[in-house]
Amino acid sequence: MTEAQTSWQAVQQEALRRIQTRIWKPGELIPNEVDLATEFGCARATVNRALRELAGAGILDRRRKAGTRVALHPVRKATFDIPVLQHEVEARGQTHGYALVGAVTARAPLHLRSRMNLPDDAPLLHVRALHLADGNPYAYEDRWINTDAVPDILSVDLARISANEWLVQNAPYTGGEMALSAIPADEEAAAILRSAPAAPLFLVERTTWNDMVPITTVRLLYPPGHRLRTAL
Amino acid sequence: MTEAQTSWQAVQQEALRRIQTRIWKPGELIPNEVDLATEFGCARATVNRALRELAGAGILDRRRKAGTRVALHPVRKATFDIPVLQHEVEARGQTHGYALVGAVTARAPLHLRSRMNLPDDAPLLHVRALHLADGNPYAYEDRWINTDAVPDILSVDLARISANEWLVQNAPYTGGEMALSAIPADEEAAAILRSAPAAPLFLVERTTWNDMVPITTVRLLYPPGHRLRTAL
DNA sequence: CAGTGGTCTAGACCACCAG
DNA sequence: TGGTGGTCTAGACCACTGC
Numbered sequence: 001m002t003e004a005q006t007s008w009q010a011v012q013q014e015a016l017r018r019i020q021t022r023i024w025k026p027g028e029l030i031p032n033e034v035d036l037a038t039e040f041g042c043a044r045a046t047v048n049r050a051l052r053e054l055a056g057a058g059i060l061d062r063r064r065k066a067g068t069r070v071a072l073h074p075v076r077k078a079t080f081d082i083p084v085l086q087h088e089v090e091a092r093g094q095t096h097g098y099a100l101v102g103a104v105t106a107r108a109p110l111h112l113r114s115r116m117n118l119p120d121d122a123p124l125l126h127v128r129a130l131h132l133a134d135g136n137p138y139a140y141e142d143r144w145i146n147t148d149a150v151p152d153i154l155s156v157d158l159a160r161i162s163a164n165e166w167l168v169q170n171a172p173y174t175g176g177e178m179a180l181s182a183i184p185a186d187e188e189a190a191a192i193l194r195s196a197p198a199a200p201l202f203l204v205e206r207t208t209w210n211d212m213v214p215i216t217t218v219r220l221l222y223p224p225g226h227r228l229r230t231a232l
Numbered sequence: 233m234t235e236a237q238t239s240w241q242a243v244q245q246e247a248l249r250r251i252q253t254r255i256w257k258p259g260e261l262i263p264n265e266v267d268l269a270t271e272f273g274c275a276r277a278t279v280n281r282a283l284r285e286l287a288g289a290g291i292l293d294r295r296r297k298a299g300t301r302v303a304l305h306p307v308r309k310a311t312f313d314i315p316v317l318q319h320e321v322e323a324r325g326q327t328h329g330y331a332l333v334g335a336v337t338a339r340a341p342l343h344l345r346s347r348m349n350l351p352d353d354a355p356l357l358h359v360r361a362l363h364l365a366d367g368n369p370y371a372y373e374d375r376w377i378n379t380d381a382v383p384d385i386l387s388v389d390l391a392r393i394s395a396n397e398w399l400v401q402n403a404p405y406t407g408g409e410m411a412l413s414a415i416p417a418d419e420e421a422a423a424i425l426r427s428a429p430a431a432p433l434f435l436v437e438r439t440t441w442n443d444m445v446p447i448t449t450v451r452l453l454y455p456p457g458h459r460l461r462t463a464l
Numbered sequence: 465c466a467g468t469g470g471t472c473t474a475g476a477c478c479a480c481c482a483g
Numbered sequence: 484t485g486g487t488g489g490t491c492t493a494g495a496c497c498a499c500t501g502c
Contacts, residue, residue, distance in 0.1 A: 200432030
């Protein structure tokens with residue numbers, strides 16, 4: 001037996017090859033798991049794992065009884081990491097700097113109450129801070145934190161540790177939403193980020209919940225030129 | 233036996249609960265698979281599948297012999313779908329429109345040759361098109377296609393089918409990269425997208441390869457107000 | 465109803481690597 | 484070098500769903 005036992009990666013790669021070379025065409029039914037297991041000389045579970053992952057990636061469309069088809073519209077997905085800003089900067093080989101602009105408790109503005117689904121009188125902590133890379137503005141963080149959900153944040157020295165970093169390590173969340181867009185710099189942002197007024201800023205908005213309890217919502221503003229990259 | 237057999241989802245959920253409630257703290261070693269299997273009354277494979285997925289999601293850190301730890305810096309990931317523009321528009325409940333602006337063969341500009349790693353004389357098809365949603369500009373597609381890689385594109389009536397759609401269905405790729413940013417509208421883009429000059433546009437750049445052979449690189453420009461959303 | 469994928473099990477062997 | 488996760492197997496039962 002010079003042959004190693006067939007691995008699920010091998011099955012997956014072969015399946016991908018057949019899809020890419022159009023041996024298995026889009027929309028077409030492929031053999032069932034039992035047949036493939038026979039063909040590859042492995043257990044059905046091995047085939048199952050290989051194909052399950054492809055289905056998860058949107059390459060295949062699997063349904064009981066109906067069988068497995070090559071996806072007609074391979075919904076490709078792009079994945080972006082959401083690192084702590086400090087690590088994001090350091091990963092670029094730059095030195096991270098941080099300056100607290102302000103941290104005050106305040107009642108939530110209306111648009112936040114609706115976005116975060118908060119009662120009228122919910123106490124929020126409003127934190128604004130500037131992150132630097134090699135001394136240059138890297139991102140402006142404008143964040144609202146539900147202090148009912150994470151009361152410990154009130155005893156944190158936000159001049160030393162960014163809310164971003166503290167929350168990541170101390171406030172787990174079960175769900176959230178994120179939106180990316182481009183907006184013109186307003187006066188405040190332009191001044192802080194040292195960009196031209198109305199310059200195009202890259203905006204990341206993120207809101208997170210823990211078990212339906214809103215934790216925080218943040219607007220991260222990046223100066224012109226910032227690019228968010230990923231591999232496909 | 234009123235008890236159903238333990239599912240991997242149940243194990244995963246319980247593991248998540250222990251992480252979120254800090255029963256298992258960041259950086260801490262959790263019990264090994266055999267012990268957990270015993271505790272949950274299931275097979276080790278079931279525990280393995282539950283934890284393997286959490287490790288893939290960056291929640292856990294697993295190493296042979298060293299055991300499994302709760303990740304210190306849970307690298308959260310955001311995934312965005314990359315649908316065909318037509319479907320993206322229709323998913324918003326709007327009618328998709330399409331207008332070809334131009335399709336010409338041309339030699340690649342220098343910055344493209346380096347980005348796509350092409351020889352000097354590579355023939356490229358340069359396609360520009362406007363996508364509409366309910367008659368309003370939705371996205372401006374500025375694309376270069378390597379006709380050596382997908383010669384069939386030359387016989388496609390790009391006035392009827394967008395390059396975007398045709399490529400998705402006819403040009404599989406094995407890899408690529410993507411970058412998101414905000415840029416000011418230049419004159420051409422402002423005119424086509426009917427936006428103010430220098431207005432902040434949302435830019436999606438995407439380049440794909442098939443087995444190291446560059447397929448296409450595209451710049452998608454979205455008018456002000458466009459938001460790319462996802463759930464976390 | 466019957467065929468297909470989804471999952472669980474018990475056992476086994478292996479690859480890796482911290483101690 | 485022993486403990487841990489990674490994987491494969493053969494078999495089984497189940498859930499879903501097209502026919």
